[in-house]
Amino acid sequence: MLVSAKEMLKNALKGKYAVGQFNINNLEWTKAVLLAAQECSSPVILGVSEGAGKYMGGYKTVVGMVNGMLECLNITVPVCLHLDHGGYNGAKACIEAGFSSVMYDGSHAPIEENIANTKELVGICNAKGLSLEAEVGSIGGEEDGVVGKGECADPKECGEIARLGVSMLAAGIGNIHGAYPDDWPGLSFETLRAVKKEVGDVPLVLHGGTGISEEMIKEAISLGVAKINVNTECQWAFQKATRQYIEDGKDLVGKGFDPRKLLAPGFEAIKVVVREKIKLFGSEAAVDS
Numbered sequence: 001m002l003v004s005a006k007e008m009l010k011n012a013l014k015g016k017y018a019v020g021q022f023n024i025n026n027l028e029w030t031k032a033v034l035l036a037a038q039e040c041s042s043p044v045i046l047g048v049s050e051g052a053g054k055y056m057g058g059y060k061t062v063v064g065m066v067n068g069m070l071e072c073l074n075i076t077v078p079v080c081l082h083l084d085h086g087g088y089n090g091a092k093a094c095i096e097a098g099f100s101s102v103m104y105d106g107s108h109a110p111i112e113e114n115i116a117n118t119k120e121l122v123g124i125c126n127a128k129g130l131s132l133e134a135e136v137g138s139i140g141g142e143e144d145g146v147v148g149k150g151e152c153a154d155p156k157e158c159g160e161i162a163r164l165g166v167s168m169l170a171a172g173i174g175n176i177h178g179a180y181p182d183d184w185p186g187l188s189f190e191t192l193r194a195v196k197k198e199v200g201d202v203p204l205v206l207h208g209g210t211g212i213s214e215e216m217i218k219e220a221i222s223l224g225v226a227k228i229n230v231n232t233e234c235q236w237a238f239q240k241a242t243r244q245y246i247e248d249g250k251d252l253v254g255k256g257f258d259p260r261k262l263l264a265p266g267f268e269a270i271k272v273v274v275r276e277k278i279k280l281f282g283s284e285a286a287v288d289s
């Protein structure tokens with residue numbers, strides 16, 4: 001059964017580790033993330049952007065696929081199905097469809113609007129036992145056509161949003177989605193410290209997990225980050241392995257064209273990334289499996 005992220009993040013804060021959110025794009029992705037988490041006895045969050053939800057055939061399709069896998073693959077570690085960077089309507093649609101968690105990203109709206117929408121969604125999620133992630137200070141890079149600059153959040157605004165009762169808060173600390181530019185100055189731990197002071201026990205979320213050094217990841221966790229989102233790194237791993245298979249001409253040999261063979265190296269490559277991240281984030285063996 002899907003669970004909200006509340007309990008797993010509370011345990012993560014206590015245990016000084018972070019739970020990985022791995023974005024999914026299709027059946028292979030979903031299966032790879034679930035199996036890797038199970039093998040590592042780690043809780044896991046499946047992230048679904050609005051675009052990925054549409055691609056996979058709609059939110060209800062995603063809910064059906066994930067619930068089916070939990071049962072048929074005997075996944076016993078805690079699994080949360082979470083809308084990533086949702087708008088107000090997207091969040092409501094996912095709640096309706098059976099997601100166990102949603103992110104409402106009001107970071108591009110004026111703070112008053114972000115507060116009003118977050119407040120309403122907190123009420124709906126609490127009543128249903130779901131978790132809600134809010135965002136302050138937009139995360140840079142591009143995701144589903146939304147481009148942010150990697151700004152640092154205003155700690156006071158983070159405190160205001162945290163006090164609305166959100167389950168977790170994504171605060172921009174100079175992080176961006178996708179590849180980091182060569183001249184990236186790194187995460188702003190000064191901002192992270194100031195945000196943590198304002199939000200108290202509300203778990204913080206680090207977006208843009210791809211390409212952040214191990215040292216910075218560990219420092220972020222030590223300062224209150226309890227959820228780390230990874231997307232692009234799995235995509236690169238899948239791309240590289242699939243390209244290799246084709247360049248080696250394996251699709252031309254025997255039944256190498258069979259999608260179950262063609263997509264197998266990419267599937268395994270995603271599992272490797274997920275296992276590595278779980279170890280780095282410290283959530284391995286956090287639960288029984």
Ligand code: 13P
Nearest residue numbers: 178207208210229231232
């Ligand atoms: P990356 O694609 O940089 O790993 O970021 C993922 C993310 O933050 C999803 O919300």
